[in-house]
Amino acid sequence: MSSKFKVSHLYLWLVFIILYAPILYLAYYSFNSGETMHGFEGFTWHWYREVFADTRLLIILMNTIVIALFSSVISTILGVIGAIAIHRLRKLQNQNALLSLNNVLIVSPDVIIGASFLILFTMLGIKLGFASVLISHIAFSVPIVVIMVLPKLKEMSPTLLDAARDLGATEWDVLGKVVLPFIKSGIFAGFFMALTYSLDDFAVTFFVTGNGFTTLSVEIYSRARQGVSLSINALSTLIFLFTLALVVGYYMISRRGQNNSAGRKGRAVDWKVPNE
Amino acid sequence: MRPAAEALAQNRSLPRSRNLYLVPYMLWMVLFVFAPILLIVYDSLFDVEGAFTFSNYVHFFTPVYMKMTFSSFWYAFLITAFSLLVGYPAAYLLTKTKHKQLWLLLIILPSWINLLLKTYAFIGLFGTYGAANAILKTIGIGQQQILFTDFSFIFVSVYIFIPFMILPVFNALEEMNPSLIDASRDLGASPWTTFRRVIFPLTINGVKSGCQAVFIPALSLFMITRLIAGSRIITLGTAIEQHFLVTQDWGMGATIAVFLILAMAIIMVLTGTRGRTRR
Numbered sequence: 001m002s003s004k005f006k007v008s009h010l011y012l013w014l015v016f017i018i019l020y021a022p023i024l025y026l027a028y029y030s031f032n033s034g035e036t037m038h039g040f041e042g043f044t045w046h047w048y049r050e051v052f053a054d055t056r057l058l059i060i061l062m063n064t065i066v067i068a069l070f071s072s073v074i075s076t077i078l079g080v081i082g083a084i085a086i087h088r089l090r091k092l093q094n095q096n097a098l099l100s101l102n103n104v105l106i107v108s109p110d111v112i113i114g115a116s117f118l119i120l121f122t123m124l125g126i127k128l129g130f131a132s133v134l135i136s137h138i139a140f141s142v143p144i145v146v147i148m149v150l151p152k153l154k155e156m157s158p159t160l161l162d163a164a165r166d167l168g169a170t171e172w173d174v175l176g177k178v179v180l181p182f183i184k185s186g187i188f189a190g191f192f193m194a195l196t197y198s199l200d201d202f203a204v205t206f207f208v209t210g211n212g213f214t215t216l217s218v219e220i221y222s223r224a225r226q227g228v229s230l231s232i233n234a235l236s237t238l239i240f241l242f243t244l245a246l247v248v249g250y251y252m253i254s255r256r257g258q259n260n261s262a263g264r265k266g267r268a269v270d271w272k273v274p275n276e
Numbered sequence: 277m278r279p280a281a282e283a284l285a286q287n288r289s290l291p292r293s294r295n296l297y298l299v300p301y302m303l304w305m306v307l308f309v310f311a312p313i314l315l316i317v318y319d320s321l322f323d324v325e326g327a328f329t330f331s332n333y334v335h336f337f338t339p340v341y342m343k344m345t346f347s348s349f350w351y352a353f354l355i356t357a358f359s360l361l362v363g364y365p366a367a368y369l370l371t372k373t374k375h376k377q378l379w380l381l382l383i384i385l386p387s388w389i390n391l392l393l394k395t396y397a398f399i400g401l402f403g404t405y406g407a408a409n410a411i412l413k414t415i416g417i418g419q420q421q422i423l424f425t426d427f428s429f430i431f432v433s434v435y436i437f438i439p440f441m442i443l444p445v446f447n448a449l450e451e452m453n454p455s456l457i458d459a460s461r462d463l464g465a466s467p468w469t470t471f472r473r474v475i476f477p478l479t480i481n482g483v484k485s486g487c488q489a490v491f492i493p494a495l496s497l498f499m500i501t502r503l504i505a506g507s508r509i510i511t512l513g514t515a516i517e518q519h520f521l522v523t524q525d526w527g528m529g530a531t532i533a534v535f536l537i538l539a540m541a542i543i544m545v546l547t548g549t550r551g552r553t554r555r
Contacts, residue, residue, distance in 0.1 A: 018435065036400075089295065101305060109513060112516075119316065139308040200390055220390070224395070236393040
C-alpha cells in the first residue's frame with residue numbers, strides 16, 4: 001500500500017518538475033553573466049537593467065498592456081450585453097443556437113481567426129496596426145465573457161426581477177441595481193479571462209499587426225527566431241512573476257465569490273481555454 | 277378555461293420590451309463570426325492574380341498538399357495520444373491528493389505563461405549545450421541533436437497542451453460517484469477491471485473534451501514548428517501562415533483554411549460539441 005502511494009507521488013512530482021523546469025530554467029539563466037543559456041558564469045542583474053533600459057521594449061510592453069486593458073473593458077461590456085441578450089430569448093432552442101455561434105470563435109484555431117480577420121480588415125480598409133489588433137482582441141474576447149456571465153444570469157431567480165418591477169423599478173434600475181450586482185463575479189471572471197487572453201495572444205496578433213505596431217509575444221517570437229538573448233529571459237521572469245500575482249489574485253477573488261454563492265461546490269475556477 | 281386566461285394575462289403582464297441587447301451582440305456576431313467565415317470561403321476562390329478559379333481546390337488535392345495534410349493529422353494524433361497517456365494518470369492521481377484544488381491550480385498555472393516564452397525556454401533546454409544534452413552526457417548516452425527533430429516538436433507540444441488534457445479529465449473524475457468504485461471492488465473486480473469497466477467509461481466525456489482541446493490546436497500550430505522543429509515539420513497551420521504572410525497567396529491559404537475548418541467541424545461532431553466551454 002505504502003509503496004504504491006510513493007510511486008503515484010513520484011509520478012505527480014515528475015509531471016510538476018517537467019512543467020516548471022523550462023520556466024525555472026529561463027529564470028535561472030536570466031542571472032547569468034555569460035551570454036548563453038548554458039554554462040552559468042556568474043550572478044548579474046545586467047539583463048534586467050538592459051530590459052529597463054530598452055525603450056523600444058518598454059513601448060512594446062506599454063502597447064501590450066494598453067491593448068489588453070482596452071480590449072478587455074470593451075469586450076466585457078459587449079459580452080455582458082450579449083449574455084443578457086441570449087438570456088432574454090424566450091425559446092431555449094434560440095438560446096442554444098446563439099450560444100453555439102458564440103462558441104465558434106472559442107473553438108476556432110488562432111490561425112483561422114488571424115487569417116480571416118486579416119482578410120476582413122483589408123476588405124474594410126482598416127489600416128493594420130493598433131486599431132486592427134485592438135478590434136481583433138475585442139472580437140475574440142467577447143464570447144469568453146458571454147460564457148462566464150451567462151451561468152450567473154441563469155442562477156438568478158426570475159421572481160427577483162418581478163419583485164423589482166412590482167416595486168416600480170424601471171428597466172434601467174433593474175439592470176443597474178439588481179442584475180449587474182448579481183452577476184458581478186461572472187463579470188469579473190470574464191474581464192480577467194479577456195485580460196489574460198489578450199496579454200497571451202500571439203497568433204491572431206501576428207496576423208493582424210502591421211509593420212509599425214508590435215505586442216510582446218510578437219516581439220518575443222521575432223527575437224527568438226534570431227537566437228538566444230538573455231534579456232528575453234529577464235523579461236520572461238518578470239512576466240512570470242506578474243502572471244503569478246495575477247492568477248493568485250484571481251484565485252482569491254473567485255474563492256471569495258464561491259463562498260458567497262454557497263451550494264455550488266466543485267469546480268473552483270473556470271479555467272481558460274487553450275490559446276495557441 | 278380560467279387557467280389558460282390567467283396564463284394569457286400573466287404573459288401580457290410580462291414586459292414586452294423588445295430585446296434591444298441583441299442589436300450590438302448580433303452586430304458583433306455578423307462582423308466577426310459570419311463575415312470572416314464567408315470571406316475565407318470567398319477568398320479561396322481566387323488565385324494569386326485575383327482571378328476567379330477553382331484551381332486552389334484542385335491544387336489542394338495534389339500529393340504535396342495531401343501529404344502535408346496527412347502528416348499534420350498524424351502529428352496532431354501523436355500529440356493528443358501522448359497528452360492523454362501522461363495526462364490521465366496525472367489527473368487521476370491529482371484527485372487522490374489532499375488540497376487537490378491547489379495542486380490543480382499549480383498544474384494549470386504554467387498554461388498561463390506566454391506560450392512563446394515556454395517554447396523559447398526549450399530552445400535553451402534542448403540546445404546542443406543545453407541541460408538535456410548535459411544529462412544525456414552524464415548518463416553515458418552522449419550528445420544528441422534534440423532540437424529540430426520530431427521528438428522535440430512532439431515533446432514541446434505535449435508540454436504545452438498537457439494542462440488542457442488534465443483539466444477536463446480531472447473535472448470528469450471529480451463528478452464521478454465514488455461509491456461506484458467501492459461497488460465494483462465489493463463485487464470482486466481487480467483495480468484494472470474497475471478502471472477499464474467503471475472509471476474510464478464514466479470519464480469518457482472528459483477524455484473527449486480533452487482530446488478536442490488538444491487535437492484542434494495541434495493541427496494549427498505554427499510557431500512551435502518554426503522555433504522547435506526548424507520549419508522541418510509543416511502542419512496545416514504552418515501552411516496557412518506561410519501562404520498569408522510569406523508568399524501572399526491568400527487564395528491558397530484560404531483554401532487550406534476551409535479544409536481546416538471542415539476538419540474541425542468533423543472533430544467537434546465526433547467528440548461531441550459540449551465540453552470546451554466547460555472549463
